[in-house]
Amino acid sequence: MAYGPKLIIDAVASGKxxxxxxxxxxxxxxxxxxxxxxxxxxxxxxxxxxxxYEKLPRVGTGAEAAEARLKDVFTLVETGYAKDEAxxxxxxxxxxxxxxxxxxxxxxxxxxxxxxxPEYCLKLVSLDRIRASETLTMLYKARFGxxxxxxxxxxxxxxxxxxxxSLCAKRCPVDAITMERFSFKEVLIDE
Numbered sequence: 001m002a003y004g005p006k007l008i009i010d011a012v013a014s015g016k017x018x019x020x021x022x023x024x025x026x027x028x029x030x031x032x033x034x035x036x037x038x039x040x041x042x043x044x045x046x047x048x049x050x051x052x053y054e055k056l057p058r059v060g061t062g063a064e065a066a067e068a069r070l071k072d073v074f075t076l077v078e079t080g081y082a083k084d085e086a087x088x089x090x091x092x093x094x095x096x097x098x099x100x101x102x103x104x105x106x107x108x109x110x111x112x113x114x115x116x117x118p119e120y121c122l123k124l125v126s127l128d129r130i131r132a133s134e135t136l137t138m139l140y141k142a143r144f145g146x147x148x149x150x151x152x153x154x155x156x157x158x159x160x161x162x163x164x165x166s167l168c169a170k171r172c173p174v175d176a177i178t179m180e181r182f183s184f185k186e187v188l189i190d191e
Contacts, residue, residue: 016186032189042098042179045169050091054163059089095164098181102155104143106176109153113168113177121161122168127152 023031050056062079069075081089114122127148130136136156140148169177 033186034189036185036187038183038185039101040181040183042166042181045177045179046166049093049095049165053091053093056088056092058092059085097183098164098179100157100162100164100166100168101178101180102157103176103178106174107155108174108176109155110173111155112171112173113155116167116171118165118167119161119163121158123156123158124153125156127154130154130156 020031020033059081061081063077064075064079069077080086109124111124114124125136127150130140130148137148140154164179166179169179
């Protein structure tokens, strides 16, 4: 209500902020919240997606006419989807909570994952290319604690392009890639 027709995520966040403020006012103490991160390995390394999900068009929800909304302040703006339409739109899910997890200690740098990636988001690159990039050099230092010197290679992933198809995990001969579902839970810390 505060910001008009924004995303429901914004509404939930605003509600949580208000609830915390009410809790703080009533208890006269600022509540502490910690975030618990949970990882669950996806069975058979397959992030289940509907066949040809990327070809399903996005269909917007219907809306009540402005005249009808002006007659009654309690009239819903969006009419939502019918059951069959909602199921079709649900099939467009990209499984954003599922991510590829790479175990660098197991990886043999065969490049098989890069070969099967339909979005070309995985690349086998030499240390020369890592040294040429300030960002990649910084990541290398964070992981190994030293400069990328000598010869060798690494697999680099562009997270923005990944569609979580799990082909890389299926292709990996040494199980260095797994698919894991992430979830986060906010927990109120009682003192």
